Amino acid sequence: MTADGRSLDRLSGLGGIIGLYAGCVAIALAIAGLLVEATGGSASEVFAAMIDGSIQGPGRIGATVGVATPLLLVAVGTIVSTRAGLVNLGQEGQLYLGAAFGAYAGTKLGIAGPMVLLLVLGCSVVGGALWAGVAGLLRYRRNVPEVLTTLLLVTVAAQLVGYGLKNQWLLLAPSEGRANRQQISQQLDAATRIPRITWFGNEFPISAFAAVFAAASVAAILAWTVWGLRLRMLGFNPRTAKRAGVSEERYGGLALLASGGFAGLAGGVMLAGGDFGNYTLVPGFPVMIGWTGLLVALVARQRASAAVITAIVFAGLRTGSGFLAATGVERRITNVVQGLLVLALLLPPALLVLQQRRRAMQAGGDRR
């Protein structure tokens, strides 16, 4: 293949990718529209509500950014572990445990202030990393596939935090100021919250910048450092990596810890950021952010830079859907609409991977 041929290929590739996304989304919108109309709703109203809720309404961009922040952090962590050839499916649990660790540090130690905020976030990183570490230990000491352990540990994490929320010595708020049997943590002190700023009427926590910075750092580390190169080596070809001096246990284990740490941080950021749960920890706190973050990484095709955009798109879907109830269309139908749009975003990466594989096979290069 000549150099010209390749750059041409790349160009048509970029146009093709945009076209592919546009086509998929258009089809999803068409089906969704038909569905809404067929069940007696108004398609235009539904789409207007989604646009309104995600970007057009006053302050809604801020809300979208607020949701995008933990999504991006989860996705960035997922990218680290995926690049090392590991499949971490337990972000939802790691995030929950991270939030719980943060909540404990922020409400039960009896201290407050900006430094305590850093402690809260630090503890949530530790919580998430710890939970991923359990899977890492099982993987490298007992040969249990991390796909299974990370996934199953999600349920265990929910039970653990549930236990914490029933016991005052752990997470449960003191009985004054809460309904009798309500499971809720104490609210984070005002000084222990992530500062929020307002840009053009859109209010969001400054953790959004930190998340973008994290994405940029991870992209740079993977591309430019010895550690990143070795991690990719391990992900692509563990035997070549071992021969070249990459210990699977050390690099893979660290990648899994980092992945869990990012999910935990996402939990801490949700807790102290204000867009979720009003600075308290409650049962069901992760509200699928862990799972959605996994999708973000998937759609971004494991590239940290692309994950920034993808996180915002998924956050927009979520905030936009919040406004759907007002259109009077049945909730089950709006759920289908949302699902169709997610599907439309997931289809192109899958198609691209297939196409890439076919092209590599036809290119005549020697790949097995």
Place this chain on the structure above:
Amino acid sequence: MGAEGTSPTPSGPPAVRLIGVSKRYGEVQACASVDLDLHRGRVHGILGENGAGKSTLMKILIGLVLPDAGTIEIDGAPVRLASPQDAAGHGIAMVHQHFSLVDQLRVWENVALGEAGALRQGDIRARVGELSERYGLQVDPDATVGSLPVGIQQRVEIIKCLRRDPSILIFDEPTSVLTPAESAQLFDTLRQVVVAEDRAVALVSHRLDEILRVTDEVTVMRRGRVVDHTGTGSTDAASLATAMVGRGVSLRSERVARSAADRGADRGGDRVAGVGPAADDPEPAARAAGPDVLHLDRVTVRDATGLPVLDRIDLRVRPGEIVGVAGVEGNGQRPLADVLSSLLGTDDGEVRVAGVPVTTGSAGAMAAAGVAVVPEDRHDSGIVAELSVAENLWLVDIERVAPAGIVDRRAMRQRAAELVAEFEIDCPDLDVPLFSLSGGNQQRVVLARELSSNPAVLVAAQPTRGLDVGAIEYVTDRIRQAAEAGLGVLLISSEIDEILDLASRIVVISDGRIVGELAGHEADRARIGRLMAGERA
């Protein structure tokens, strides 16, 4: 060897005749115009190493693979075998190396699998009983297959195969899972099936002893071609072993012709200076002086079942010396290379590199100690196909172009560009993924990386496998030059010619043990062949 001259030709049309059958997978020519006849009442052995094309040929026969070219005749009539059903319709059946049995089902249920129409349990049980009676294949039709020992499972597989009364039977490496006693019994059955009932049998194997014992005639395959066809009575283990791992006459002459052409061309100038003397050097071992750069001291590796795959290997490589490890494939070459790539830990013994003991099986330890490796399968442990050419050139020594852990792309690319030029690697750009390069160029990338890392010893395992003639010559020259420059080389190869061509000392490996050692100048094909066939030196 004149195949037609020595091949016995029984009367009557053959049960199966393959004429000029070819099959290509991408770059690999799996079968190249193969001719093969199977006669009724005779066992035809098909011998060859892994990857020689035996399996592809058999898959073509049972309709799993369609050939690119060539014709198949059954009883003199051309047929097209587009599916296993077609083949079964023509009376062809195969006993697979890896059984096609369902562990959870009973014996009679397994035998019935694949039948169309109503399931008559009584009939099938009766048939199983009858078959096991007739062939001495005792088996309980109600036993669950998974609970039976492997030898009995194979009986089930054979009964399943015979149930349809096939006229043409293929046994694919049938003894690979059997004990010697079970093998003996299997061959009794096989002879009975053939001689008493006039079936045609193909026995695919890479084991010389069983081919010699059971077959009437034998075809030897190598690199997809038939290299020998002879009556079993008129051959012996040593000559079969030699044929199996290659006389490569045509290849060799092609190579000579090419290097002569190169000498004429101007670019050949420095190469001749490098290569010429070595080829005629009467005492290459004289160059080998000084302490051992590599010393394997009673190295033992056991597999999961506790059997040794490497058995007290003692090996020394001195600077400037090429030590060839010859042997039929699968006799410990892979684990040997894996130990020296830090991919496999040893159970006993010690590996010393330049006098210093190295921990085995610890990531990167061998590379750090100065063991460069050109692996047998570069996709397995030599390259990362998805990474760029430049990155692949720096996989092992990345720290040298990465001060403080940050990769200096410019330094990396600059040195990579030098290597690409020096090793004549044909690539459009240093940043393209390695998989876009041809196999020969990928191998050059591996060679460039390993030789440029300033190693103490080079381990080259089957370094020319799968390469075209030009690339073979290049790699061979490079290895020779490296040795001339003082590097110790351990050449693991099943190509006898390659070893005779390069090695100054030859050890022969068989069954995980070193069974003989010869100086390069006193080695010849026949002696090595005898050792490879398992005779003690």
